[in-house]
Amino acid sequence: MILFKNVTKTYGEEDSFAIENINFKIEDGEFVVLVGQSGAGKSTLMKLITGEQKPDKGEVFLGKTRVNDLRYGDMPTHRRSLGIIFQDFKLLPSKTAYENIAFAMEILGKDNLEISRKVPRFLNIVGMGAKANKFPSQMSGGERQRIAIARALINEPKVLLADECTGNLDVFNSWDIVNLLLKINEQLKTTIIFATHNKEVVNSINKRVISLDKGRIIRDSLDGKYII
């Protein structure tokens, strides 16, 4: 469960709201689409969940954890309970596809045997079994994003945050990634928050849509329509 209660975040000047008085609740296993133009507050909202940003007012909960209260030393543990996918993939350039995914397990202290069993399985889930030894620079954008998804999923998080993860991809690859996210949500029951600009995708998948404008929620609907 993710809960935002009267959350406000400003950058710089006090009246420059990134988000203002946000309230919503996302249940476990939900697939929620965040829509809004650039600067609407989608990324800030994601960062408040990951703990990269702290709210000026209000409370953010991830399950029973009050994210506001987390200190610097608590962040690694908090972030390990999340899977995060970024628009620019954020893969480690000096590691292969296999090593990028394995790294997320290593930081949890998993042993090599478990890693060598699990990573190939997740590479196959995202359709990248044949590219395990390729470096990010040797892969296309769509392939990199698949590796990023596998890395986000490898520790089987309850929540997956996908921040404009199709933003750098062509139409074909975007659909591919969205279908993969839907499959993950359906089969693994992972809660997914998917921030996007892509109106066509939003209107087709028929999921809950939260629309943001200038830092405020202007619509929160189950009708699956992209309206801002």
Place this chain on the structure above:
Amino acid sequence: MDFFISNIVRSIKYGFQNFGRNIFLSIATTSIMVLTLFGLGFFMVINQISSDALKGIQNRVDISVYLKEGVEEAKINEFVDFVKGLEGVKETNLITKEMALDKFKETYKDEPAILQSLQVLDSNPLPITLTIKAKNSQFYQNINDSLLASEYKESVIQQTDYQKSTSKNIIDKLNNIIKVTRNVGISVIVVLATIAVLITYNTIRLTLYSYRQEIEIMRLVGANDLQIKGPFFVEGVLFGVFGTFISFLILFIVVLLISAPIASFIDGAQAPNTYLLSNAFLIIGIQLIVGIILGVGSSLIAINRYLKV
């Protein structure tokens, strides 16, 4: 405990892996390290050679005090004790008339004309001489002044060679050389230190640029400080270790090339290659410590800058 050990093992593995995979950055950083450490090693060798050479010259400089004819032995002993008590006197050596004559004969044994001239004289014309060596060349002027101002000037001392002979000139020159060497040494240290600071600063910037994204990603994936810093720490150690051995190798080649000319030019100094080889462990040790501090320091400063994500 297992988690901690596996983190350390993985840090070492990734440190080596990063070093190999970021090979151009590794070469660039190691090259900078080699330059700095070579400068440090070369300065150590040069400093030792110049110090040896100065000591050698200093050891050959002394003041000779020629004593008057007929001074009683007791008075001479009293005078010697007085000299030994002067500030800065390191050692004295009393050369009797007989010893002086023997030395004279030995020196001119191949020149019979000179030796024959001695036989013309009835008695040994060579005076009793007291040679004085100072602890430091700067003391000679004071020692000489004290001798000439003492009660022994009239009763014992015939003359000193400090004013007349070349001793004063040599000592003055030596003092100047020491002064200049010290000033040049300080200047070289200041220049080297400045270069080292600039190089380290640029290494940090280079490291920052390269690691910025990686650190951010590791942080967002949930890595803790040890897991992030570990591989960079190992990489920093590798920069220092490789830098040390390459710079020592270059230093060895350079010193080998300059050894013969320097040994013949500076009399009294240890040949540079002899000094380098007999102090190899010390020089490598110092270079290694400085190299690892620079390597690890620059890596960790770079990482800390981006850890607060």
